[in-house]
Amino acid sequence: MPETDNAFQSALTLLLSLDPMLVSIVTLSLQVSLAAVLIGAVIGLPLGAALALWRFPGRGLVVTLLNAFMGLPPVVAGLVIYLLLSRAGPLGNLGLLFTPTAMVIAQTLLVLPIIAALTRDHIDTLWQEYREQLSSFGITRLGAMPGLLWDARFTLMTVVLAGFGRASAEVGAVLIVGGNIEGVTRVMTTAIALETSRGNLALALGLGLVLLGLVALVNAAAYLIGERARRRLG
């Protein structure tokens, strides 16, 4: 297929010449997904740890909901945030729809349940093991939280990376709330969808390669961190 061959060559050219359009799309993608993961981690890590440490009425429901939300379809997350931020919606007067901020919010909604649910799982296991010893030291549940998060740090890093993988690879949520506006809200996944349908295979392929490389990098990092944890901490 000479046309694909051609597109592949053009894609490489775009990549190697650091085409400004391509670079700006990649940069925005990273900014949005990293911001979403950062917010998701800041809320999700302590939230997950708290759900592991404290027993309260309705806890089972919260945990079940979190687990269910791990599989939340991105388009549904996008739709929910769209309804909240649209002009007629409760947060419409903030004027956030079709901005990168809206995309961050939507991706946070996708990432937060993953980070919180997996954190709860890991901290729960650790707490079962540590509980008596830490109580013996006179440490309360609240006091135990930083130490538990620290001791689970390698596992939790892979959890955060899993969240980043989900955020950077999804297309539905950012498409709905961002609108794929060129130079404003166009990210890698939405650009690939659009450019492919328009027949601009070079840009789509170039972005696809970057995305693929990013996903490979994230997975390699997760693997290395896991190995290191096994060797270092036993």
Next chain:
Amino acid sequence: MTDLSTPIDDRHRRPAHPAQAPLLRLEGLGFAHRGRTLLHDVSLTLPPRGRTLILGPNGAGKSLLMRLAHGLLAPSSGRIHWQTHSSGRPLRQAMVFQRPVMLRRSALANLTYALAAQRVPWRRRRGLAAAALERFGLGGLADRPARVLSGGEQQRLALARAWALAPEVLFLDEPTSALDPASIREVEAAVLAFHGQGTHVLMSTHDLNQARRLADDVVFLHEGRVVEHAPAERFFAEPRTPLARAFVSGELIW
């Protein structure tokens, strides 16, 4: 709270009420879990000095009794009275478990974490921790992750961690049941060292010979009840109850 003004070794000190008040008084202590009563109406008064060994077959309630006394579990009924310092400050306690709980950190950090929990200022933690590791022959392993140490080393680390806390009361829950003979000797030597520093030792075991070697005072439990509580010499020479006699003669199989 730790007395911060004293140098390292002075942290091991006898409680301020020497010899008079009993160390621990249990009144009608009971514990039930899921409808099953695991400990029945335990009343005990432990003497202010010495090592108390809690004996009994598996499932007698030895671990449970220690967990209740240490405050890891709340009793279903009854009361627990600990001796206190004349200031009212409670005695510092520590516990070493049957299977040592190792934090996912270096050996040294396992100790400094415990010292931080005891609110020892951070500049003193490292020194205290290193000294305790050295005391238990673990100085060379300070930077090794605790969880990759061998079983015997882990139990020694747990003892060093307890040592660093300078407890006035130390609980040991069958600390040797999973160890090889050399490690068992080390644990027993550590018990003597704690005792020598004025720490009250409360230890459970189902090893009769170990109890003979270590005990000043014996509490014999069976099926959640205290069957006999006596000075060690008397207990081993002439147990008064048929169950204790059977246990001492090795007929009561656990």
